[in-house]
Amino acid sequence: MMPNGYNPALVALSIAIAVFASYTALDLASRMRGAGPRLRLAWLSGAALAMGGGIWSMHFVGMLAFEMGLPAAYDLGLALLSLALAVGVTGAALAYVAREGSRTRDILVGGPVMGLGVAAMHYTGMAAMRVHGSVAYSPPVVAVSVIIAVTAATAALWLTVRPSGVGQKLGAAGIMGLAVAGMHYTGMAAATFTAEAAGVHAGHLDVAGVNHQTLALTVAGATFVILFLAILATSSDQQRVARELRASEERFRAAVQAVRGVLWTNDPQGRMTGEQPGWAALTGQSRAEYEGYGWANAVHPDDRAASVEAWNRTVAARSTFVHEHRVRARDGTWRHFAIRAVPVLEAQGAIREWVGVHTDITEQREAEGELRESNEEIQRYAYIVSHDLRSPLVNVMGFTSELEATREEVRAALKDHPQAGRIDADMEEALGFIRAAITRMEGLITAILKLSREGRRRFDPEPLVMTDLLRSLADAQRHQAESRGAVVTIAPDLPEIVADRLAVEQIFANLIDNALKYLDPARPGRIDVTATPAPGGRVRYAVADNGRGIAPHDHARVFELFRRSGVQDRPGEGIGLAHVKALTRALGGRIELSSTLGTGTTFTVTLPRGTATGKRAAAEPARLAAE
Incomplete structure (x- = not known):
């Protein structure tokens, strides 16, 4: 059995690689949420390469940090296989928990799979080592290392799919990096190396020491380059998001202007703070005048109390504010505005601010008023006309009755006339037409009066x-x-x-x-x-x-x-x-x-x-x- 130890500098380097890789992978994987299919695949590939490559690099540097007193070489095929295991299993686990329709409980499947894959990567990397001696493992310590790998992988997946900010990601990356390092060095503690011949330790120190450090630095350097490129991709994506956000803000402001609106914001308590260029341009109030509840001074005195009361009630209820009131414009005229404001919430549910729009509806309200007056005038006109039509209709009805009364006299006067029958029949027909027309006219006048009364009726x-x-x-x-x-x-x-x-x-x-x-x-x-x-x-x-x-x-x-x-x-x-x-x-x-x-x-x-x-x-x- 050979005495062994660790190079502190390389141990620190391996932990740093694990933490850096964990942060990069968590950041890349968090961008999969809400991304399109192609962009989602790109972020998944980057996260798998960062996490898997980082864990493999940490393992390799940790192996080089181990000073066992024996010359060592590495089988290239097995080393690359261990890298492929790390990247492939990590990518598969991330894809499983981030797929459409996945649930939080799926982490309990993906985590153990990823942990077992990481453990397989570690022991495959150990198998890639070629030494002049033998290696034996302690099963209980191996089991502990596997448990650490599964726990670390499950925690990594949970932190990946969970919404988080920069501070949370840094903390999660530190925990994940230390957990990965803990798994590796626990696995190393499970191994016992036995030399085949004495006297090689000194020779190893003379011949292989510098090569180990050079190789460690090369692996670490390549890893940091990969992670740096991943960070650059993240930065580029952040710039793209920032450009889209600016474009969205510009479209929003243009939309507000298109509907003749004034955009404003209030703090969580409903007080107007900060620069409000739209409100200042509308009312002519300075910042000192409109801050807090000073904006209410620009509201019509008859509408002011109701507006403040409705606003306070909405803020307390955390609901949508829908209201109308008149505002004194910069030129001193009173304009009618429709107001709509909504609370903007943080991820934790707290109100960040209120965003509202005053939309000028003065012309609309004036048109509605004119239309109401016009309708009322038409209704009055219809009432007057229909009422006045009754007078000549009554006269027609009266004269028709007189004609019917004198019909007998006409019949008696024409008793011996050869056309008496025809004349009487014509009179009967004519009087029938008149009676039908009177009945029809009476119905129409009644209908017009009815509609006129309905138009003036107040509803309860x-x-x-x-x-x-x-x-x-x-x-x-x-x-x-x-x-x-x-x-x-x-x-x-x-x-x-x-x-x-x-x-x-x-x-x-x-x-x-x-x-x-x-x-x-x-x-x-x-x-x-x-x-x-x-x-x-x-x-x-x-x-x-x-x-x-x-x-x-x-x-x-x-x-x-x-x-x-x-x-x-x-x-x-x-x-x-x-x-x-x-x-x-x-x-x-x-x-x-x-x-x-x-x-x-x-x-x-x-x-x-x-x-x-x-x-x-x-x-x-x-x-x-x-x-």
Whole structure:
């Protein structure tokens, strides 16, 4: 048995290689998350080469640091095989735990495989050593070295797939490097070398000492070059990410400008800090004036308290801020803005900052105001016109009654006239046409007045249990349904909404009544009312029938005032669907039609779950791009 020891400088060098390689591999492997297939393969190959090559280099330098007093050489084939084992097994383990759909528990499979591969690399490298003597191993110490390898590999994979910053990577690399070194030197402690002849120790020191150091430095130098190139690749990737980030910021700022918006940021507590060029350009406030809650001084006095209260409530709830208020612009005018702000979260879930945009909607609000005034004026005009039309209509009705009263006198005066019968028949026909026209005109005037009153009506929103409401409407029309041999089915689980009860009743009563009117007599009638959720906190209600259907060219016309489609064998003025459409719009919804002639019709009414002025659903907080 030969006395042995270690060269402290080479031992330190081997540990440094292990730590440096671990950091590089962890950094490269962490870039696989979110990368495309080709880039993912490149980062995987780099991480496997850095980790496997670093472990192999550390092993080789550690072997050269071992002073056993025997001349040693190395079998090139086995040495390269040990390198291939290190790189291949490391790459396979990284690929397994980083694949699509992998879970954290997969580390418990990849870690032991990688650890056993590293142990195989170590003992293959030991087998590559050629000495004038024999080598024996202590099984318990070998087992300990394998356990260390498996533990170190599992820890390495866990640290690789776990999101981490630079500080965490440095700590992980130190732990991993020391663990790899510990595995190697534990494996070396398991080996006992016995010389074949005496007296070689001195000769070995004279002949092989310098060569060992030169070889160690060459291996270490080549390893550091590989790792340096990997670091350069990482740096290049970081520069690419930085360029993409700058481009993204420029696009974002351009997008904000395109929508006439002003970008601003607040600290986690919701206070405006730092340089805010957009806000300063809009309001003319200096940094000292807008910092903290000074921005509120630029908000219209009537909107200020509500804005600050809503903002504080949003900050406390960590939700999305959606609001509107007026802001005094630099030129002293008041502009109307829609505001939306979201919290930006760190990886740990803490708020880093708030990012918001003020979008100028002054022209939109002014246009809406003008449109409201125009609609009100049209409604007043329609009311006045329809009301005034009643006066001449009443006169026509009165004179028609007088004509009917004098008809007997005319008949008596023309009793002996040869054309008396024809004249009487013509008068009867003419009076019939006048009466029909009066009835038609009366219906039209009543319809115009009804729509005019609906346009001026104020809605009173309340929670509505839609299943019960629609069943009551169906019950009210049960006699009509039974007389037509039809069945009206209301789904039992219709979502509830908040809306004006009378308006909703009028909408669905009209739709059910229309469906009953235009059923196909050739088959039993069926009307089904169902509902499904719709995006944006809305509900889509469908009234479907198996009636006559509506021809494609009439789909748009049926919603027009006084327009009807198909065979006109049912009474009506053509205002029902126009009324339904007007009410649906007033409730903040829309109505759509799907129909096939001869098959049936489905009217779909989409309504908000809450009132038009209800709170919008909060969006998810934004997270940093680096996550």
